[in-house]
Amino acid sequence: xxxxxxxxxxxxxxxxxxxxxxxxxxxxxxxxxxxxxxxxxxxxxxxxxxxxxxxxxxxxxxxxxxxxxxxxxxxxxxxxxxxxxxxxxxxxxxxxxxxxxxxxxxxxxxxxxxxxxxxxxxxxxxxxxxxxxxxxxxxxxxxxxxxxxxxxxxxxxxxxxxxxxxxxxxxxxxxxxxxxxxxxxxxxxxxxxxxxxxxxxxxxxxxxxxxxxxxxxxxxxxxxxxxxxxxxxxxxxxxxxxxxxxxxxxxxxxxxxxxxxxxxxxxxxxxxxxxxxxxxxxxxxxxxxxxxxxxxxxxxxxxxxxxxxxxxxxxxxxxxxxxxxxxxxxxxxxxxxxxxxxxxxxxxxxxxxxxxxxxxxxxxxxxxxxxxxxxxxxxxxxxxxxxxxxxxxxxxxxxxxxxxxxxxxxxxxxxxxxxxxxxxxxxxxxxxxxxxxxxxxxxxxxxxxxxxxxxxxxxxxxxxxxxxxxxxxxxxxxxxxxxxxxxxxxxxxxxxxxxxxxxxxxxxxxxxxxxxxxxxxxxxxxxxxxxxxxxxxxxxxxxxxxxxxxxxxxxxxxxxxxxxxxxxxxxxxxxxxxxxxxxxxxxxxxxxxxxxxxxxxxxxxxxxxxxxxxxxxxxxxxxxxxxxxxxxxxxxxxxxxxxxxxxxxxxxxxxxxxxxxxxxxxxxxxxxxxxxxxxxxxxxxxxxxxxxxxxxxxxxxxxxxxxxx
Ligand code: CA
Numbered sequence: 020x021x022x023x024x025x026x027x028x029x030x031x032x033x034x035x036x037x038x039x040x041x042x043x044x045x046x047x048x049x050x051x052x053x054x055x056x057x058x059x060x061x062x063x064x065x066x067x068x069x070x071x072x073x074x075x076x077x078x079x080x081x082x083x084x085x086x087x088x089x090x091x092x093x094x095x096x097x098x099x100x101x102x103x104x105x106x107x108x109x110x111x112x113x114x115x116x117x118x119x120x121x122x123x124x125x126x127x128x129x130x131x132x133x134x135x136x137x138x139x140x141x142x143x144x145x146x147x148x149x150x151x152x153x154x155x156x157x158x159x160x161x162x163x164x165x166x167x168x169x170x171x172x173x174x175x176x177x178x179x180x181x182x183x184x185x186x187x188x189x190x191x192x193x194x195x196x197x198x199x200x201x202x203x204x205x206x207x208x209x210x211x212x213x214x215x216x217x218x219x220x221x222x223x224x225x226x227x228x229x230x231x232x233x234x235x236x237x238x239x240x241x242x243x244x245x246x247x248x249x250x251x252x253x254x255x256x257x258x259x260x261x262x263x264x265x266x267x268x269x270x271x272x273x274x275x276x277x278x279x280x281x282x283x284x285x286x287x288x289x290x291x292x293x294x295x296x297x298x299x300x301x302x303x304x305x306x307x308x309x310x311x312x313x314x315x316x317x318x319x320x321x322x323x324x325x326x327x328x329x330x331x332x333x334x335x336x337x338x339x340x341x342x343x344x345x346x347x348x349x350x351x352x353x354x355x356x357x358x359x360x361x362x363x364x365x366x367x368x369x370x371x372x373x374x375x376x377x378x379x380x381x382x383x384x385x386x387x388x389x390x391x392x393x394x395x396x397x398x399x400x401x402x403x404x405x406x407x408x409x410x411x412x413x414x415x416x417x418x419x420x421x422x423x424x425x426x427x428x429x430x431x432x433x434x435x436x437x438x439x440x441x442x443x444x445x446x447x448x449x450x451x452x453x454x455x456x457x458x459x460x461x462x463x464x465x466x467x468x469x470x471x472x473x474x475x476x477x478x479x480x481x482x483x484x485x486x487x488x489x490x491x492x493x494x495x496x497x498x499x500x501x502x503x504x505x506x507x508x509x510x511x512x513x514x515x516x517x518x519x520x521x522x523x524x525x526x527x528x529x530x531x532x533x534x535x536x537x538x539x540x541x542x543x544x545x546x547x548x549x550x551x552x553x554x555x556x557x558x559x560x561x562x563x564x565x566x567x568x569x570x571x572x573x574x575x576x577x578x579x580x581x582x583x584x585x586x587x588x589x590x591x592x593x594x595x596x597x598x599x600x601x602x603x604x605x606x607x608x609x610x611x612x613x614x615x616x617x618x619x620x621x622x623x624x625x626x627x628x629x630x631x632x633x634x635x636x637x638x639x640x641x642x643x644x645x646x647x648x649x650x651x652x653x654x655x656x657x658x659x660x661x662x663x664x665x666x667x668x669x670x671x672x673x674x675x676x677x678x679x680x681x682x683x684x685x686x687x688x689x690x691x692x693x694x695x696x697x698x699x700x701x702x703x704x705x706x707x708x709x710x711x712x713x714x715x716x717x718x719x720x721x722x723x724x725x726x727x728x
Pocket of ligand 1: 207297298299300301303323324325
């Protein structure tokens, strides 16, 4: 399959072996092959087929009727006496393999107890596993193979803080690796580290979290640990660290709130933290030298070291990540973790591939690696032990770190059953947890009907997707070659029907229906990817003076916050964040990515407006309906020569009979006369108190909310 040495033998199914023989060796011809068993005896194989290759290798399919005990070392010998280890290859992809080796215990990994430590590693194709304790004096222990291919070791002491590696004999070679389920690591993952979570406890503030009845009550604010405090003017001491997000009452140079206090003041209910698991591309020994968002996982259950106050201290990163999450909980804010279970940084060096080669990464039936993630590998979520790994990993973050929900990067690479199992597990651990994801249709080698993408939303009723229809039509097209195209709020009123569909979370037939329920739609115009909406407006509304672009920017923020579904804001969007036109800043500098707190001071009106629209959403149940049936019963629309009017009507006060949203993206002033007096709840100035009118005006580029009791 790899065809890197002159002779390879792959067990691709039970009894079925693929042979690759280099044509530089006896013309790649052999009339006979033998299976050499662990006891040294030979058994002749039957040649089923032979493919004369045009390339460097000939391929044979051979068969053995011998029982192969998986995990035992076998060899294949060809007629000239050349022999190679028999590799456990695509056999690991068979349903029978999963059936025989699926292990459902909850004791995988390293579990320190009061007076003991238990090690368990799932490695069914390995013939030997040696545990290496790397602190001096270095010690090695042969691990015992037990049921389902789990290798175990018991130590009679609590080994909290100790470093370890595994040496695994598999497919004829020794692989040295960290533990795929390790809880911590030395800097840059040179060794795994045992963590006794009970020795790294922090005070929990679950009681401070407000009741959350439904996911449409959430208002999500996406941020990067590094970016939020990187700037000198942030007023935050622990720059670019977990602890930077724990500092309260920090100030910008002119005395505005920054950091955590800024988030609390905005009123959002959830923060979404960009990758905080261990990723590869920032050198933890020199964390400020390189910049990367971190969508390149190495250790899924280990907090990233570059966010720690001391990356060389494996306990600190655990303690500080836990402290950060509780700092949010203490303020009544829940934490959604951005997880990247769809691919790893580098397959060959990853612990998955070193422990059970071929198992964890998706391949086509011919053995070719699937690359739906466009990152050279796809995690094979529909293998039972891969699914279990992801489930256990999510459970670890929820139990040990108190995470409240997950945002799945490239969820469309994963499969529906895995996502539904994660959702069910999350709800059982925390009934008010939430799962959202990027439901794009990725070209991964899974059948269309089981891909966890938006097209299959009805099969994942409790999972929400980033709504790109909303993004593309409210703001305007996102791709760089369409960057000059406007959306409805940036001035193209021909999208008025699309705007209707977007504002109700694309969940009603007749308009563009994408979701069954509004609880499945994450409404956004800006996230860490692509141009910020301010930078987009600079491209698609070049003709507008700055003050009009600010108005359009506010119009988009208002639309996100008053639409049915789950509103999502990107940090800094509330003060017109710019990345100087860079559309993909994943490895740009801190200067491009950091939150510019000076900019907050320049755009206090937009901050206040965002705050007001958040407050309005929280105050008004009408914007947070749970079902499409409830929306359908109450909503109606009116076109007003380019302006959109959304009208919600209630039989009983809730607390109003009627609520209208007028969205005017045009340069015209509109006049509206109501039959009787209405309250003006909000306009471009933000929330209004006790303002009543019968004759009203809707200014250009504004959104106005009226209500009648
Ligand atoms: Ca790292």
